[in-house]
Amino acid sequence: MNPPSLVPQIAARPSLKDFFQGVGLLGRAFGLIFRSGKLFLLSALCALVTLVALVGLVALLWRYTPELVGSFFARPEAWYGKAAWYAVLTLTFVVLLVVGANTVPPLLLAPLQDPLSETTEELCGGPPSPPFSLGGFLRGLVTGIAHTLARIFFLLLGLLVLLPLNLIPVAGSILWTVLGSLWSMMWMAGEHLAGPMTRHLYPFAEVRRMLRxxxxxxxxxxxxxxxxxxxxxxxxxxxxxxxxxxxxxxxxLVAAGQLPPPPDPDPLLK
Structure with missing residues (x-):
């Protein structure tokens, strides 16, 4: 296997076809996971924890989402009103599930996120992962949880800003769901791009620049x-x-020259 071939070739100039290349990154990731024993074991452990978290999340949302929607939009008696109510209920359930899936599992799996990313970089020709140490593990655990909480805050803040749209009957809830979904998609991209960039000491301003x-x-x-x-x-x-x-x-992005090389770490921390 030729490691450099694993790195996606990103054009220097943005275009609409970039969207499909972005979607295709997931296929690349699946292929790499099933070709690497270490990545597969780490991913299987993540999958087990995620499965338990998602099942619990779906059960909670199934129970309480109708009450939440009913507090903004009472269920009408007419058939067309009920149809609109159930449409809003479904869309709200979708957004809340996405938000929950991107908050609960990442917090539970914070200690495994850096090892997954480091192993991926190593397979792409990057430097080998550092040897295990208890101090490094604890620092990574604290840092990972802190960064995850910070990024979750921005996800919820964006959805909170859009929340007043629900005051507009029917159309407002649908608009909130559509815009909330788009915000969640961009946040997901920033969330998972920020992981390796934070590990390489890039400021978050660079993540925002890439998103723009x-x-x-x-x-x-x-x-x-x-x-x-x-x-x-x-x-x-x-x-x-x-x-x-x-x-x-x-x-x-680094290979395409879209990002500068990683900043040098503080010599005092070496």
Missing amino acids: QRTALCLGFGAGVYLLLWVPVLNTFFLPVAIVAGTLLYRG
């Missing part, structure tokens, strides 16, 4: 992760696949 300059590419990547959540069985792999695909995207 390569919007179609990042939106395609985020849309692919979003859709993966709705494929039975495969959705339990959504987090490790997203981490691997985000790392491949990072490597592709």
